[in-house]
Structure formats: C-alpha cells, structure tokens
Amino acid sequence: MLRKILIALLGGGAFCLVGICLQKAYNRFYPSYSQAQSVNFCLRRGAFTVFEFVPHMKRPRALIIFGSGDSGWGYWEETVSEDLCSHGYEVVGIDSADYAGTDYNLATLQADFAQIAEKALAPYGDNPPPLLEGGWSMGAAQAIAVAGGPNPPRNLKGLILASALSRGRYGLRDEDKANILPTGPGTFAVKDFAPSFDRLRVAQWHGAEDTIDSCAWLNDLHAEHREYDLPDAGHTYNECCETFRAQFVESVNWVLGPTTEELHAGDD
Helix, strand or coil, X not given: CHHHHHHHHHCHHHHHHHHHHHHHXXXXXXHHXXXXXXXXXXXXXXXEEEEEECCCCCCCCEXXXXXXXXXXXXXXXXXXXXXXXXXXXXXXXXXXHXXXXXXXXXXXXXXXXXXXXXXXXXXXXXXXXXXXXXXECHHHHHHHHXXXXXXXXXXXXXXXXXXXXXXXXXXXXXXXXCCCCCCCCCEEEHHHHHHHHCCCEEEEEEECXXXXXXXHHHHHCCCCEEEEEECCCCCCHHHHCHHHHHHHHHHHHHHHXXXXXXXXXCCC
C-alpha cells in the first residue's frame, strides 16, 4: 500500500529514487537478520564474513557467488538468495560495501573470490557443482572483473548480473553511492573485460525504467549472452517483485544450460 501511495504522489521515476534511498538506510541493519549461515575468512584484503545459503540437497545445481549493491547486504540480496536456494542453488553472499571498506586491486579481488569459491566447493570433492559469479549493481560490476581478469576462479561456468553499471571501482566512494560513474585510478570499464568471456555464458538483467545501469558492454561480447528486460521496473525491479524473481531463476537456468555449440555438436 505504501508503495502505491508513493507512486501516486511522486511518479515512477521519483519513487525509484526514494526506494533506493530507503533501502540503503534499511540495509545498514539488515545483515543481523539474515537467515544465512555466516562464514568467516581471512582474505588477502583482511578478515571478511560471507553469507551462505545452502539448499537441502546432496549436491546443489550450482554455486553462485553473489555480490551486493553499494549499500551492502540487505533485503534485496537476501530475497534473491533465499529464492535461488529454494530452487536448488547454493549462494555465497558478498557484502560488496563491506569488502570495499579499504581499496584493493584486481589481483586481490580475484584471489579473494577464488579463495571463497574453493572453500565453498571443497565439500563436494571431485564432483563440484558449476560455479557462477553474479551480483546486483556494484556487485555485478565486481563479478565482471572477477570473471574477466587474468585469474578467474576455477570451474567458472558463467555470470548472472542485475543492473550492472558501465564502470566500477576497486573500492567505494561517496560519489559512487550517489550514482556518479567512477573514473580515474583504481577504476575500470566493464567493457574492457569483454574479450575474456569467450568460454562463459552471460545473462544480464535490466529494468526498463532504470537510468543507472548499462547493457552496452554486451555488444562487445563474443560469448553467448542474453539481456533480460523487466518492463515498468527500475533499478530494484519493483523491490525484487515475484515476477522478477521467477524470471531471474529462469535466467540462471539458461546460463547453466547447453551452449549452442553443444546443442549442434551432433549435427555434422
């Protein structure tokens, strides 16, 4: 009801901005209410805690390392992760804002995410599930860097991205939180990683009314990829609505499906 009132008073675009601001305030307190298991790491960047969602099955369909937006781990990320877990996916949640408490570089980012992936995959021994990197907003740009740098995690199958911006930073600044694209030292353009994705599948989500994110880098990809658009939705996909969540799971299924090359392997 509150959402409908705000839309009526402010209009769709203004409501999207208000929603993002309210969510950022709420996310400061949300991790303490997470239903996930907290797992502690000693990473190259220092001590760090991830949120692990493990489905009730012997072997998950895939392991997804999923990074949060720049306001930290909160309702949006928790909702998506719980939904993926209910469909058989194991999710390791990364609070991107917490990780970016101090600046780092690409080598550190890749080493840390590889360490997280190795520990999460270790219980499955010689039969690990496929690995996906993903994230929302800031977390999506970080996932592109993790997968596209010179040392991506082993067993990586593809990416699942929501609302990725065209640029990212190895760190976090106040102006980034104000949706000003980062430039200068310690920043990157996601399109620069496009040549590294030939063997990976990429699914990227975009809200039709989102004026913050960008799918332009997909034009530089030779790898199989799909853009998924949600009509009448902004950066939060109508507060992670049920329609978005259902279709998001389907896009993950597509990333894990057979490639075009595999489908036509027996045609000759």
